[in-house]
Amino acid sequence: FQNQQENPHNKHITPSNRQDTADEARRLQTACNGDFVFTTALYEQIQTEVAEMGNNLNANNGDRGRFYGGILRLAAHDFMDFDRNAAAGEEGGSDGCLIFTEEDNIGLEATWVGEGVSPMPAIQVLYESIYEPMGMSRADYWVAIANAVVKVASPNQVLDLPFRYGRNTSEDCSFAIGRQPKANGCSDVEEVFINRMGVTWRDATALMGGHTLGAGSASGHVGIWDNTRAGSAQFNNDFYDEMLNRSWRPVLDEDGNAHDWTWSTPNNNNFPFLMLHTDICLYFDIPEDGSADCCTDISGNCRGGTQNNQCPTAEDIRPESFQAVEDFRGNNNNNNRNTDG
Structure with missing residues (x-):
């Protein structure tokens, strides 16, 4: 998906247009034998929602930067446990799975929390209330919101990264413990x-x-x-x-x-x-x-x-x-x- 003409900062999500976007996705899902379809409209809606959340935070005291940085770090830590040399099924990567109690993931609870933990951050509430019921994988969502951050935080919103959906969410990634980068050198x-x-x-x-x-x-x-x-x-x-x-x-x-x-x-x-x-x-x-x-x-x-x-x-x-x-x-x-x- 690439659309450099749209500026998420200039759009606003209302219950009406969110419903229209959801209805379109469901129609396509029915036409595709029930498989979830990540439409361009859904992707752009996520960009706008991330922009709205960011705009509601104070940039000068660092709150907006921490919000954006937390999302980017979440997606980065998800893919940085990838090991091309691992056994089949244990490669890791962008699978929507992290061990939040692992030392190197400290602080991510400000962006996303594990099952049963509260309070739930707003970006996670959005997923579990709107996008998960549609069939969107958590793995795809984490990449989509990270791409949204890159776009809305870039100069004139020019960095519109390409996006492909179809990632599967893993519920167990214990095999990846210890793979996160340290900060020694x-x-x-x-x-x-x-x-x-x-x-x-x-x-x-x-x-x-x-x-x-x-x-x-x-x-x-x-x-x-x-x-x-x-x-x-x-x-x-x-x-x-x-x-x-x-x-x-x-x-x-x-x-x-x-x-x-x-x-x-x-x-x-x-x-x-x-x-x-x-x-x-x-x-x-x-x-x-x-x-x-x-x-x-x-x-x-x-x-x-x-x-x-x-x-x-x-x-x-x-x-x-x-x-x-x-x-x-x-x-x-x-x-x-x-x-x-």
């Missing part, structure tokens, strides 16, 4: 994206750009990847700009271990800007646990012991991800480079 990126999923380093770098939406708090981290909370609700290339336009250095936790990276004042774990080890390593050569005593740009606002220690680039050891960051950046240098905090 590029060995995690390589294991999950390159070895298991079979994508390239360039693909992996593009997928990591999804961090531009939302915040890290849901997954146990502190801060946002964008340079404003309003910006965390916009799906653009700010993630790559921020990586290269700031002076990032490790943030130490209470035990003295490197937790994340920041460009704010030293030891201020509440300052809302971050990069993960798995982000920084795409362009810079850092240890797996991020414990490098260095700064990504010593010409900027590096502080403490890192101010004279430039992190080396990953151009030689990970040339594909290094070049991808260069290609994906927008050369946006108008964001008060390294002068804040």
Whole structure:
């Protein structure tokens, strides 16, 4: 489905047109021997509903970004447990199944909850009250709402991703426990994206750009990847700009271990800007646990012991991800480079 002329922000769902869309889908379902038909009208209706929910949230305090980021993370974690080398029937992927109690899925309950858990988030209520009774699989719905986020959060809503339906929902994916990526460094990126999923380093770098939406708090981290909370609700290339336009250095936790990276004042774990080890390593050569005593740009606002220690680039050891960051950046240098905090 592709329709770049429609702007979901300019449409409104009423009970009447929702019923018309449902009736059309049911007529087609009857004509197709009872099989569910994911019509273009249904897909566009979901886009509009996601846009309406987002518009009802405050962008400036980060609520809209967290809403969009939560949906994208839900769909991403669903497909990131794919293992092309697994036994038949245990490959995982976009099957509408996650172990919500698994440590790496912490925070997803703000977007979706397991069976019997309440309260139920609005995006889940929408599915269970409207789309599940039609026969739409949860697996298809998660991809559709993630595609909707990408469109409504992109500049001028131009990113209209292609969509194919027909995914089956799995109720048991216990075989995929432990497959979610950690945040220790590029060995995690390589294991999950390159070895298991079979994508390239360039693909992996593009997928990591999804961090531009939302915040890290849901997954146990502190801060946002964008340079404003309003910006965390916009799906653009700010993630790559921020990586290269700031002076990032490790943030130490209470035990003295490197937790994340920041460009704010030293030891201020509440300052809302971050990069993960798995982000920084795409362009810079850092240890797996991020414990490098260095700064990504010593010409900027590096502080403490890192101010004279430039992190080396990953151009030689990970040339594909290094070049991808260069290609994906927008050369946006108008964001008060390294002068804040």
